[in-house]
Amino acid sequence: MGITSPVKMAEEENQDSINLTRSLTEKFIAQDAKGETDQNVILELKKTMSRNRQIAQMESLERLKNDMQVETVRKIHIAQETGASNWLTCLPIRAKGISLNKQEFVDAVALRYGRPVEGLPKTCVCGDPNNVDHTMTCKKGGFVCIRHDEVRNLTASMLREVYRDVSTEPTLLPLNGHHMQYMTANTANEARVDVSARGFWTRGQRAFMDIRIFDPMAACYQTISLEAAHQKNERDKIRSYGDRIQNVDHGSFTPLVFTTSGGMGPKAKCFYSRLADAMAEKKHQPRSHVVAWMRCRLSFSLLRSLRTSYVSGALDIPPP
Template sequence: MAIENPVQVAEERYNTSQRATSILTESISTGARFNIHEYTNHLVQEQTTEKKARDLRNKENSEEIMTTLNPEMRRTLQRITNGNASQWLTIIPLTADNFDLTPTQFRDALSMRYSKPLLGLRGICDGCGMEMDLNHALNCKTGGLVKQGHDQIHDIIAGLARQVYRGVMVEPIMREGSATEPGLLADIRIHGVWDRERASFYDVRVINADAASYSTRDWSSTANEAAKAKHRKYDTAAEDLHGSFTPLITSCDGILHTEFQTFSKKLVTSLAEKWDKPRSSIAGFVRAKIQLAIIRAVSLRLRGCRKMTRSAIDDTNSQIIREEAALCLEDGAPIPTQDY
């Protein structure tokens, strides 16, 4: 997780601090004239030098550790390291920003990140009855958990886009169904992303990059093939609507395909301009939002119920009326019967 031991790095940090503040220290102790510009330049230079040395040392340590891992774990970690999918580990888990995960979601995300066994995973799939393991949980579509997880992701993206763009629509119908041809739905439609007066359509796909069918391929080729398949499916319908199409391909680890990254950067730029905030902070905010949405979508596949349940009461509307009467509701508004 790249969390350094403060005991091991304390001396190095102290020495760096001494070197970086040497001009200020000398000015205070001798009364020499203090030049703020000289001090600032020296401070930045020392911090930059120390960071480069630290990054090089961490890279060497990482490469050394990689050689000791089994091929499956090494493949997963290399994909995550190269894919910049660690933003969610650096944020403050504020409930107000919906940045908090449940303990189970957090543990599952870490277990998948480091190819560790998932704790408490049921032995049999409650949807199809097959043996349950990580790959089956991620791939089984019984019960609609895959669709529900996709909905969480496109809802986050649509919500962010709605802050800066117009004409945002979830699940737009790109082609009506007919007797000879099925209908076609995208996940999101947005006006003004690539062209001010042109609509663009987007469809999300979350790929289990560690599935057996992808075990001999790297993430780049897997994502590119998935993006091409999306383009073949949606491009013609988008052109018929005088719009464009962009696939939003991501792995279960939160590693975005290049087209998803390009869209994300465009969204970040627009949000930073509207909110008058530094682009770097907005980029971190958006990446964290998307990564956490992916983690929750994956957690739903792992821990969600695929078995459908039904109510013993056939008339749901009558039950709702009885519940409202019991709560003294009138047109959906609670009316207290006494003062408290």
Template sequence: MGITSPEKMAEEENRDSIHLTRSLTEKIIAQDAKGETDQNAVLELKKTMSRNRQNAQVERLQHLNDVMPIETVKKIHIAQETGASNWLTCLPIRAKGFSLNKQESVDAVALRYGWPVEGLPKTCVCGDPNSVDHTMTCKKGGFVCIRHDEVRDLTASMLREVCCDVTTEPTLLPLNGEHVQYRTANTTNEARVDVSARGFWTRGQRAFMDIRIFDPMAACYQRIPPEAAHQKNEREKIRSYGDRIRNVDHGSFTPLVFTTSGGMGPKAKCFYSRLADVMAEKKHQPRSHVVAWMRCRLSFSLLRSALLCLRGTRYSAPTTIDLDGLNYQATVVESGILV
């Protein structure tokens, strides 16, 4: 979580403080009232100290990776993905949609590091032995199927700020003898994707997006790194809908793949980067603040989706945020979100 121990850092911090204030200390001892400290030298010294500290942290992490269990190492790797830690770095302001209750906070930290979660029944309603990994993949009760709903609704609300004809759960055009490339393609007449918007990638063209949230600790992903798992899920989505949407609906298709911990696949990163560019331009807001706000909101949405699978009916509905007129820069500053 990036929380350092003051006891372990005290000696190093004292040494750095002495080095930074040495020139000023010398002038005080010499009673030099007219002398000035070289601010460029102080700034360069700060950069060197920061670089040395980062190198030391990398070395400590490498040492921990060598001695920790493989599952814990993978959990840490997953927690380092872009967007996986944003919910930890902002102030819990309910009005901004960045709050968790006590139970959710404890569960979120336990999920992040693979710690035992207290209060779970020993047997799942499906009859199998219950565990954290089982709750993330069990289809009984429908929680896995609906856990992407908040991400879908948030994405649609952001698209409505910059695009027209935004629809959730749009039905694709039925097939009338058209040939699709892959056998795993969805050929049913009632086939739907999660979100569509007109004019996102190309002016006038309809863009279709489908969301998948997967558990990177599931048995089928144990032997592959998170990056390969993202690409695998993206290929499956493209084979299901890509060819049909391109040739029948004459639109574009983008799979939005996430992990339950908050990581994003390559195409999802590209999509939300483009969305941040357009939102920043239209709202006349700094892009860095729009990106920071977007990642934080997505992080909370993905965390709530995981908590939905974990606790079921104990899941609390998120605060609805009206994006119309939202000042992203002020929200990022007030919430303490890292840019």
């Protein structure tokens, strides 16, 4: 988890403390009451120390990767994604719904690093051999849909704070003979996307967003990088809806792709970055605070729905 041992860091931290306070110590010894320490020099020292610490941590991680299994290395890569660690670093405020009890925290850490989760039966309710990876993709019980709907509702709720014409699951206009560019395009007359908002990207234009949450540890993604998996899922969504929305509905389309751990695809990062700008401007709050709060809400939303999947899948219910 990147928590360093105080015993191992004591000597280095002591030397850094000596270097930072050297100018002040020298003035004490010289009994110089009028002299002032150069704050710019101290600031540069702090930056250098922080940079050296990060380099040492990265070198240590690379050494550890050589002794780790491939699955563990991929889990660490997933945990390093932007937004995947917000539930670990935020303050546990129960009134805001961003706190975990002991069992939830233990299970979340186990999922984060690929550790076994206690209490899972050997066989899933669907009849297949059960493990954590299987519960992430098993369609039995509809928990994959619950995970998806949680993020959809949260995104719509945040959009409504700054935009008026926001709707969930809006129906697209019928094609009326219009031919799509891709064979995988959704041509159903009652086709829907997850969220729409007017004026998001362009004034007066309706923006459509569709959400996909995928498990990066699934077998179909094992042979490609995490970045390529994000791009693949974004490309699939664009081929399904992009041409239709642009030419029939005359709107814009943005795929919002997440991993089950909370990481976001490139287009999702752009979307939530623009949403954070609008929220910060309307609420007169620092943008950094809005971004942190937004990522925290998304992280806990995914974490809770993820836990619902494997806890509910652990119930010993015989398949029909």
